[in-house]
Amino acid sequence: MMLRMTGVGDITICPMSDADLDEVLAIEAVSYPKPWTREHFLDELNSPFASPLVALDGEGRVAGYLCPLLLFDEAQILNVAVRPDLRSHGLGRLLIESLLDDYRNRGASVLGLEVRVSNEPARTLYRKLGFTETGRRPKYYENGEDAILMEYIFDQPGDGNAV
Ligand SMILES: CC(C)(COP(=O)(O)OP(=O)(O)OC[C@H]1O[C@@H](n2cnc3c(N)ncnc32)[C@H](O)[C@@H]1OP(=O)(O)O)[C@@H](O)C(=O)NCCC(=O)NCCS
Numbered sequence: 001m002m003l004r005m006t007g008v009g010d011i012t013i014c015p016m017s018d019a020d021l022d023e024v025l026a027i028e029a030v031s032y033p034k035p036w037t038r039e040h041f042l043d044e045l046n047s048p049f050a051s052p053l054v055a056l057d058g059e060g061r062v063a064g065y066l067c068p069l070l071l072f073d074e075a076q077i078l079n080v081a082v083r084p085d086l087r088s089h090g091l092g093r094l095l096i097e098s099l100l101d102d103y104r105n106r107g108a109s110v111l112g113l114e115v116r117v118s119n120e121p122a123r124t125l126y127r128k129l130g131f132t133e134t135g136r137r138p139k140y141y142e143n144g145e146d147a148i149l150m151e152y153i154f155d156q157p158g159d160g161n162a163v
Pocket residue numbers: 031032080081082083086087088089090091092093094114115116119120121122124125126128
């Protein structure tokens with residue numbers, strides 16, 4: 001899927017490949033206190049349940065990525081990040097919306113994730129996309145911070161209010 005976004009230019013969403021990993025790891029390193037390693041991403045690339053995506057800018061550089069998995073009808077977002085210079089232009093929203101479309105078509109019923117209590121940008125993004133907070137894991141992260149559990153419930157066919 002290719003589209004033009006204000007402030008960002010042309011963006012293409014496509015499956016992540018090994019060739020993206022150097023740029024993905026550079027974004028990962030500046031996005032998280034405990035970044036995933038190359039092996040983490042390789043596991044996702046090789047998993048039959050995972051469908052990692054990248055957003056590429058007009059020059060083919062990685063602008064952001066998303067690592068989700070779908071097991072039967074239950075899905076999880078394991079990782080999502082946008083290149084710092086391209087944040088707040090709608091790329092995170094775009095990556096997750098393309099996933100919601102894909103997983104809805106593949107029969108997912110629920111999409112869950114964990115987010116740091118302090119991560120207001122991510123919590124706001126998820127809330128705006130229709131995720132609700134369903135729980136909390138105390139002291140889940142390495143710095144003693146709690147995780148908030150969030151879920152998106154897919155409409156079932158026939159509900160009459162599918163997006
Ligand atoms: C979380 C992240 C992926 C969001 O990506 P993004 O492209 O900047 O987000 P978007 O521009 O699509 O923003 C979507 C919504 O989120 C909210 N949002 C985004 N950045 C925000 C910020 N800094 N503060 C508050 N809200 C913010 C906005 O309300 C925005 O809504 P709008 O489109 O109606 O304005 C990005 O900040 C990031 O890579 N963070 C580091 C990695 C991370 O924390 N990942 C999530 C782990 S759970």
